[in-house]
Amino acid sequence: MTRPAQTLAEKLCARAAGQESVEAGKIVTVSVDLAMIHDSGGPRRVAPMLQELGVSVWDPDRIVLVSDHYVPAVDSGTAEILNFTRKWARENGVTAFHDMQGICHVVLPERGHLKPGLFVVGGDSHSTTGGAFGAFMIGIGATEMAGVLATGEIWIKVPPTVRLEWRGALGPGVVAKDMMLAMCAALGMDVGNYKAIEFGGSAVDALDMEARMTLSNMAAELGGKVGLVAPDENTIEWLSAHGVAVESDWLRWRSDDDSLLEARHVFDADVLMPQVAAPHSPANADDVLSFRGTMFHQAYIGACTGAKLTDLHMAAEVLRGRTISNDVRLLVAPASTRTTAAAAADGTLAILTEAGAIMMPSGCGACAGYGAGVLAEGEVCLSSTARNFKGRMGHPTSQVYLASPYTVAASAVAGKIADPREFLLEIAA
Amino acid sequence: MSDARAWCFGDDVDTDILAPGLYMKGGIESLAAHCLETLDPDFAADLQPGDIIVAGCNFGMGSSREQAVMALNHLNVGAVVAESFARIFFRNAINLALPVVTCAEARSIAPGDRLCLDPARGVLENRTQHRVLACEPIPAHLLVMIADGGLLPHLKKKLKARVA
Known part of the structure; x- marks a missing residue:
């Protein structure tokens, strides 16, 4: 019997379940290759539960611990949380502990923990970011995580796949964040509920890995x-550059051509404009032109979504030789210490700080x-998160209004929401 | 569960509304006191034990923070009835034995309606409107977990069986 055509999600679940193939809708118990936990939902929550179960962690070498939520400590309460996290790592022999090195979803691939084919659980909802590398990475809660840490297993329902396809090519000043906000507006906040999302098409193929991470993240x-992107040459090159030993079978992690999709939504990258999402939902997104002139108090470039090195590059491209408006403040929190180091080395940080950004x-x-x-009460923020x-x-x-780093930086200069393309055109001219 | 009062909310009730980040570093008591306050400032104070939250689609969207469920448990919310649930919230709720019931007709329920819910059978009676609403049955493997009292007691039993 030939194996039925399968989606990427089905292939990844089948491998983790130790089966030749699995179908969407089936409930299977899978072995977890890697579990990621952080200071907020990790040790302080799971330690008492493991104690109650009377077990220790199933495999300390398959756990990555990242302190990123309460860093650096702002009071004795948060300092205690961070200290407890350190103590737990020591006592449980977890050596992959990244203490104050950046945000877990960026640190994980940056430190070589991810590769195509893995089944990974993360104690955080933006764990979908791992899908950019062809790993089946899902977010789970703390009790669920305690179960994984105790047994190395989790039950899942194999998800059907919704393919989100972008044809054409993005114009100048239009980036993955804009694609994502446009999809939230077009499809709503639950189009992917209980489903695997797979991004594809020529405009996704053309994205660098950090831009794909933005899609998978959101x-x-x-x-x-999950938010999957099938691995390709970009993936291999990036992982290799980040110290992961390349395996010959990575490119097999893709949906079969005739696999069964639940839905396919097609978007046109050629006509996409920079997007802004109004409070209080990413689905309130529309073209930046509809928001031009909107006042705000704080611009924020930060988080796992919007402060990777390429995100800082976007901000610098706009801010080079310009200064932030006196009417607003711009805060920039690079996604990781390695991001900061790279941005310092290539001159990006100097451009940001000379423009008036607060690091x-x-x-x-x-x-x-x-x-x-x-x-504060009544304050408005324009954010790359x-x-x-x-x-x-x-x-x-x-x-909070959401936008790309380009749009946030351009708006910080203008002192109100602005179209970043006008700033980029000036440079080109 | 008899004669619980309905508290009605709309679509996409998110985890920042259920468990605001500002209070995440503290204990569950302070967090629960601010549960749903951005939608209804009096919710935590006025809720009666056993009351049922009724909502539209995608209830619990957003963060994986389990405190969203713990806050509702701390306030003694009897159950959440919604058109649909965000997946992480749904799993968290089952893991912590908070009854979460998917009901296509949740929108027909009005604030303050008297409800009687049998989560195991998936039957919801609206005693104010004299209607019985059909709900989705909870999958069999999850009913076992709920019967054990949540994921931890369920695991305890399983781990004990492995040793034996």
Whole structure:
């Protein structure tokens, strides 16, 4: 019997379940290749549960621990959380512990923990980011994680696949973040609920790995279980450059041509404009022209979604030789310490600080309302992050608009929401 | 579960609304006090034990933070009835034994309606409107987990069986 045509998601689940093939809708128990936990939902939550179960972690070498939510500590409470995390790593023999080195979803691939074909669980909803590397990476809660850490296994329902296809090519000043906000507006926040999202098409093929990470990251905002991009030469090159030993079979991790999709949505990259999402949902996105002139108090370039090296490059491209408007402040929190080091080495940081940007520590920070840079009553923020839910970045009455790093930087110069293409054209002229 | 009061919310109730990030570093008590406050400032104070939250689609979207469920459990919310649930929230709820029931007709319920829910059978009676609403049955492998009292007690039992 020949094996039925399978989607990438089905192939990844079949491997983890130790089966030749699995069909969407089937419930299987899978072996977990890697479990990622962080300081907020990790040790402080799972330690008492493992104790209650009377077991230790199933395999310390398959655990990556990242302290990124409460870094650096702002009071004794957060300092305790970070210390507990360090102690737990020591006591459990978890050597892949990245303490204050950046945000987990960026640190994980950067430090060579991901590769195509893996089944990974992460104690964070933006764990979908791992899909950019052809890994089946899902977000789970803390009790679920305690179960994985105790047994190395988890039950899943094999998801059907929704393919989001981008044809054509993006214009200047239009980037993956704009694609994502446009998809949120067109498809809603639950198009991917209980489903695997697979990104593809010529405009996705053309994206560099960090841009693909932006898509996979915000697959969470479409409700997706995973946000997959089939590995290609870009993937191989990037992983190789990040110290991962290349394996000959990586390119087999792709959907068969005749595999069964639940839906396919096609978008045209040629006509896409920079997007802005109004409070309080990424689905409130529209062309930047509809928001031009909107006032805000704080511009924020940060988080796993919007502060990778290429995101900082976008900001620098706009800010070179310009200064931030006196009416607003611009906070920049690079996604990881390696991002900061690379941006320092290539001159990006100097451009940002000369323009008046305030540099912040690498961590989840203001994006999730955890750290420095949160908003006061009634304040408005324009942010390169993923979520603008009510009260997320601070006071319950504060408001967040979402956009690309290009748009955030251009707007910080203008002192109100602006079309970044006008700034980029000036440079070209 | 008899005669619980309905608290109605719309679509896409997110985890920042259920468990605001500002209060995540503290204990569950302070977090629960701010649960849903951006939609209804009086919710935590006025809720009666056993009351049922009713919502539209994609309830619990956003973060994987389990505190979204823990806050509802801490306030003694009896169940959440929604048109659909975000997947991580749904799993978290089952893992912590908060009854979550998918009901296509959730929107027909009005604030303050008196509800009687049998989560195991998937039957919801609206005693104010004199209607019985059909709900999706909970998958068999999850009913076992709920019967055990959530994921941890379920695992305890499983691990014990492995040793034996």
